[in-house]
Amino acid sequence: MKFAPKFTITNTITAGLAKIERARGFLDAARLSKDWITEMQNRALVLEAHHTTHIEGTQLTLEQSRKLLSGKKVPGADPDDTRELLNYRDAFELVAGYLDSGDPITEGLIREIHKRLVKGVRGEKAAPGAYRKVQNYVVNSKTGRIIHTPPAPDAVPGMMAELAAWLRSEHGVNPVLESGIAQFQLVHIHPFVDGNGRTSRLLSTLCLYRKGYDFKRLFTISEYYDRNRASFYGALQSVRETGMDITCWLEYFVEALATQMREIQERGEVVIRRAVILARARETGIKERPLALLAFVLKHGKGTLAECETALKKNRRTIQRDLKMLVDKGYLRAVGSGPTDPTKFYEPLL
Numbered sequence: 001m002k003f004a005p006k007f008t009i010t011n012t013i014t015a016g017l018a019k020i021e022r023a024r025g026f027l028d029a030a031r032l033s034k035d036w037i038t039e040m041q042n043r044a045l046v047l048e049a050h051h052t053t054h055i056e057g058t059q060l061t062l063e064q065s066r067k068l069l070s071g072k073k074v075p076g077a078d079p080d081d082t083r084e085l086l087n088y089r090d091a092f093e094l095v096a097g098y099l100d101s102g103d104p105i106t107e108g109l110i111r112e113i114h115k116r117l118v119k120g121v122r123g124e125k126a127a128p129g130a131y132r133k134v135q136n137y138v139v140n141s142k143t144g145r146i147i148h149t150p151p152a153p154d155a156v157p158g159m160m161a162e163l164a165a166w167l168r169s170e171h172g173v174n175p176v177l178e179s180g181i182a183q184f185q186l187v188h189i190h191p192f193v194d195g196n197g198r199t200s201r202l203l204s205t206l207c208l209y210r211k212g213y214d215f216k217r218l219f220t221i222s223e224y225y226d227r228n229r230a231s232f233y234g235a236l237q238s239v240r241e242t243g244m245d246i247t248c249w250l251e252y253f254v255e256a257l258a259t260q261m262r263e264i265q266e267r268g269e270v271v272i273r274r275a276v277i278l279a280r281a282r283e284t285g286i287k288e289r290p291l292a293l294l295a296f297v298l299k300h301g302k303g304t305l306a307e308c309e310t311a312l313k314k315n316r317r318t319i320q321r322d323l324k325m326l327v328d329k330g331y332l333r334a335v336g337s338g339p340t341d342p343t344k345f346y347e348p349l350l
Contacts, residue, residue, distance in 0.1 A: 003162035005173075005181045007246040013177070016254035020176055023261035027216055030268050033275075037216055040267070044220045045069065049088040051222035052201050055229065058084055083121045088198065091116035095206045099214050105167045105206060107160050110186070113202050118195040126194035131156045136190055147237060150190035159189045167207065175211035179204045180253035184246055187236060218264045224256040274298040277348065281331060289314070290322040294331055294348075302335075302347040 050065035058081040064074045065085055074082070091113050103109075115129030131153075138148035151159060163185050173181065183204035190196045201222055208214065225232040235252035242248065274295075281294055289312070296311045297303045303311070309319045323346055326332040336344025 003159070003166045003185070005166075005185070005246050006244060007177070007181075007250055010247060010251060012251045013247075013254050016251070016258040017174060017176060019258040020254070020261055023258075023265045024213065024215060026265050026268065027218070030272060032268055032271060036271055037218070040264075041217050044218050045089065045092065047220040047223050049085050049092070051220065051226040052198050053081070053084045053088060055222060055226050055232075056084075056195075056197055060085060080122050084117075084198075087117050087119060087121065090119075091198075091202055092205075095202055095209065096217065098206055099209050099217075101210075105164060105203075105210065107164045109206075110160070110164065110199065110203060113206075114192050114195055114199045117198050117202070118192075122194075126192060131160065131191050132193045134193070136193060138190065147233075148188075148190075148240065150188070156189060156191045160191050163189070175208065175213050176254060176257065177250055178211070179207040179213070180250050181246060182207050183253070184236065184239060184249050188239070215261060215264070219257065219260045221256055221260055224260055274348075277331065281329075284329075286326075286329075289318075290326055293319065293322050294326055297326075297332060297346055298348050302345045304343075304345045308346070 046062075046066050046069050049069060050060065050062050054060070058078070060068070060074075060077060060081050064077055067074050068077065068082055068085055069089060094113060094116060111129040111131075114126075117128075118124070118126035119128045133153050135153060136150055137146045138150070139145065140147050163182070167178070167182060171178070183200045186200040186203055187196055192199065204221075231252070235249050238248040239246050277298065278291065278295055281291055286294070293308055293312055296308060300307075305316065305319060305323070308323065309316050312319065323332065323334075327334055327346070330349060332346045333349055334344060334346055
């Protein structure tokens with residue numbers, strides 16, 4: 001039997017897809033600096049690596065994840081948690097390599113993603129890149145109750161072959177929905193001893209990349225899942241409770257991606273407004289030092305006198321004079337009770 005996902009295009013899905021297309025159009029058309037895009041790509045990698053592994057039980061904090069991915073040592077961090085985080089980066093680089101590739105998704109590629117994700121972790125009990133030969137179960141970590149019994153081991157190779165064949169076929173399904181279907185189906189098959197969730201989320205990303213939905217590699221969908229894991233697991237479980245109809249999961253998946261893309265678009269819009277403000281300030285004759293001060297406050301959203309003083313490495317009287325001038329010209333506003341208020345800060349008038 002060939003894999004044939006069952007779902008309905010609801011108004012919720014249609015609305016979510018429209019939001020995603022608007023965000024995609026914005027990112028394609030917006031004049032965003034290469035430096036900002038690089039900064040946001042690095043941010044997205046940290047967030048996705050942290051949250052996709054955190055969903056599966058790692059105990060690293062976001063700050064620890066950021067340090068580890070930048071090459072710093074984090075004393076006390078669990079070695080397996082560290083390895084899982086760094087493995088994600090390795091697997092993501094494999095997926096990112098398909099951004100401009102017309103290569104098809106194959107079982108071999110999916111197995112290679114899994115291999116990179118779990119290599120060297122917890123004694124390699126997850127059998128990197130190998131389909132499971134034992135029955136596994138999805139268990140509620142809080143109650144210990146079995147919530148899903150995946151297909152028998154001998155069914156795994158055939159089901160994975162069907163999934164890969166469907167992904168290579170001209171099925172006519174919207175690329176975003178294809179991505180959500182691939183994620184669910186791999187989780188449902190649970191083809192590996194461990195690491196199925198991480199593999200499914202990277203497979204989903206790969207599907208988007210192949211169809212031109214890379215969004216400049218700025219989205220972090222696992223962050224959305226990790227914010228409310230109960231909703232995430234509930235959406236997955238809803239498919240099994242409705243006769244394998246994937247509609248509810250796709251509604252959730254599309255809303256998750258639309259929410260993430262809207263957040264990215266809003267950040268981009270702020271960056272564009274900042275650039276316009278700086279250009280206008282330069283054109284009106286504002287000098288380099290107060291211009292640098294304005295750029296600092298714009299980038300960070302706000303700044304206290306002490307923060308501005310530290311950032312520009314100028315004496316307080318000079319900074320105060322520049323801040324007053326920027327307030328008088330309508331670029332900044334002061335928030336606080338008076339000049340000696342330590343909590344007083346300055347924020348841009350966007």
